[in-house]
Amino acid sequence: TQALLSAVPVPDPDARENRNMIRLTGDVPSPADPPSGCRFRTRCWKAQEVCAREEPHAVPRAADPHPSACHFAELRPTP
Known part of the structure; x- marks a missing residue:
């Protein structure tokens, strides 16, 4: 979401x-065979080892x- 919002055109x-x-x-995750843990970790700039092990819960x-x-x-x- 943050990456999408950062791409919004700015008129100024x-x-x-x-x-x-x-x-x-990185690679777009496959909906047919999602990666382990967080399914967006293959494209996330914040991804770490915990992202591969555990799926995050909505908090x-x-x-x-x-x-x-x-x-x-x-x-x-x-901004």
């Missing part, structure tokens, strides 16, 4: 130059009304 040229876009790399995060299923979820500051 100054803000566009100074923003941090998240560029995903409510402070100041965010939506739960997040990530071992390393955090709120990103809005």
